[in-house]
Amino acid sequence: MPRQIFRLKISLAGVRPPVWRRVLVPGGYTLDRLHRVVQHAMGWRDCHLHSFDIEGRQYGEPDPDGELALHDELDVRLDAVVGKGSRFHYTYDFGDWWEHDLVVEDAFTADPDERYPSCVGGERACPPEDVGGPVGYQTLLAALADPGHPEHRSMRDWVGEGFDPAGFDAGRAGTLLRRFC
Structure with missing residues (x-):
């Protein structure tokens, strides 16, 4: 029997500009494997309850x-x-309370030449762990965007120079999915 694949869109609720991923996942995955897919596709580190x-x-x-x-x-x-x-x-981190809206956009037969799960799209970087949920993330974004902001330097030091809120690499996310899910 051919495997069924679900195309899921995962959107982080309460965050602007939008942070989202589109993934292809076998329908036979258990929810604990889907949890790992969400973690790796989004960029979380799986250090909180869900x-x-x-x-x-x-x-x-x-x-x-x-x-x-x-x-x-x-x-x-x-x-x-x-x-x-x-x-x-899907809710991740019961302290910061990151809610993710998931939609099954499509279901189709697996392509025998493809490897699943895979990430086929997305936008923007995942917020850093322990930033304080959507409100804390908006504060971080405002501080990073304004060099005159009183918390600009401390927030930049905390998050690291390499953090780019607009950055997302679907290829890297796909590699992580195939390796760990």
């Missing part, structure tokens, strides 16, 4: 203390809970 919200059900790593009522993401295949046209959410 969850998926699909039609009101929460999925993630089960909490051994039982405080978070999450269904085990290892037990759920993507194609069992979504299909073409589905919309769902």
